[in-house]
Amino acid sequence: MPSTRQSLRRALAAAVTLLALTAATGCGADAAAGGRQTTQLRYQGSVGQVTLPELAADLGYLGDVKLKWIGNVTGGPADIQATATGQTDFGGAFNGAIVKLRAANAPITAVVAYYGSDAQTFQGYYVRQDSPIHGPRDLIGRKVGMNTLGAHAEAVLKTWLAEGGLTPAEIAKVELVALPPVNIEQSLRQRRIDVAVLGGVIRDKAVAAGGVRTVFTDYELLGAFSGGSYVFRDDFIRRNPETVRAFVTGVGKAIEWARTQPRETVIARLESIIAKRGRNEDPSLVRYWKSSGVAGKGGLISDREFTTWIDWLAGAGELKGDRPKPTDLYTNRFNEFATAGGGA
CATH class of the missing domain: 3.40.190.10 (Periplasmic binding protein-like II)
Structure with missing residues (x-):
């Protein structure tokens, strides 16, 4: 088995190469005709589990924005690489993986936290x-x-x-x-x-x-922290700001819905979603759901959730040159839960 560092470097190099090809050919579903913003978001799911965007869509929190499932993924780095190369419109990963991909010059930005660790979920x-x-x-x-x-x-x-x-x-x-x-x-x-x-x-x-x-x-x-975020490509954000806003706000509302509902209510909803989507999955995993673990209200992202991993990666020799600033990696400006002046 090759070393983790070698595997990661090869994966990042491939992602950046594919990103360049995608940009050069003008591919991507986000290039809506006539300047209209897209209302369909391609994404990858997880077997036997319900993602927060899927929950948000089922609750009606995404408005006119629709999700298009194109398959499942087992790891965050692969998910955000697919987003960076235009194979999907959004993806989610551990914040440290986002730092690494951005350090490889992939133009992606984190917009909302989607998982984390707390006393119930870790x-x-x-x-x-x-x-x-x-x-x-x-x-x-x-x-x-x-x-x-x-x-x-x-x-x-x-x-x-x-x-x-x-x-x-x-x-x-x-x-x-x-x-x-x-x-x-x-x-x-x-x-x-x-x-x-x-x-x-x-x-x-x-x-x-x-x-x-x-x-x-x-x-x-x-301690309690949000560990991963959903990202969009920067060009997608520029072309579709209101779509991104609807997505981020919808996911934020889903986080708070799950945080405030009785556990049995959330589990019943997750089981219903799995049954309706018809992917021939075992729904038993969602019966153990406890919380999303997201620290910030509505998925708000904080500097700490990136600086922790920037410092670790730099100390491990994984970052070359100047350390990125957290505010270069994420934004809260699309999240309605951000207070005045609180969004990056």
Whole structure:
């Protein structure tokens, strides 16, 4: 398996190359005829789960804007690369992955937070009950399974290992394995990996089945924070500002709807959405839903949610040249939950 850094560099290079080709040929559904703004947004979903835009659409919060599902994706970096290259109109990823793609000159901007960690919803690093792994040093030479490399799970893990006293050389001996989210728990139980990174409903389902225990969580390490954002290409935003505004505000309203409704009401709505869309999915995961974990009201983004990862990436040697400013990476100006002067 190639190193994570090499894999990420190749992926980013491919994304930037494709982006240049897309711009040169004038492709993209956002080039609405006669200057009209598009009302259809292409996106990728997640198997057995309901995204916030899907929830917003079902609640009627997107107005005239319609979503067009073009397939599923297992990791954020691939999702935002698809957006940067014009294959989709929006995508979501860990904020550190957004920093990396922007550092590779991809013209994308984060507009609304969509997931995070709090006391109810977080990413945990789990081992089998009989595992000898308890602390950072126990992971040397072990395999850690996660949904994608170069994203949230890897950044949090390496931060924890570094704070636990491991040197860069020792951290490099911890083997990272990318697995589809629905297969990570099974791989842990079958002893194909030593540690499983589990979040949200997938984590709760694994814990309910028993036989696993927590080593640490991102919430324990960092406190409550929004971890990822939805992005649009900058040219799409320029051509379709009101469409972006409708999307951002709709997602923000969906976040607050889910935050204020009884848990049973939210779960029933998620199950209904899965049943109606007819993708032949198992709806059992959404029954473990607890919260979106988004820290800011209506998905508002804060500087901290980017500076944390800018500093980490710079310290790891992943950023060349000047560090980007958080306000160059995101904006709250399309979010109606932003107070006067509070949006970047």
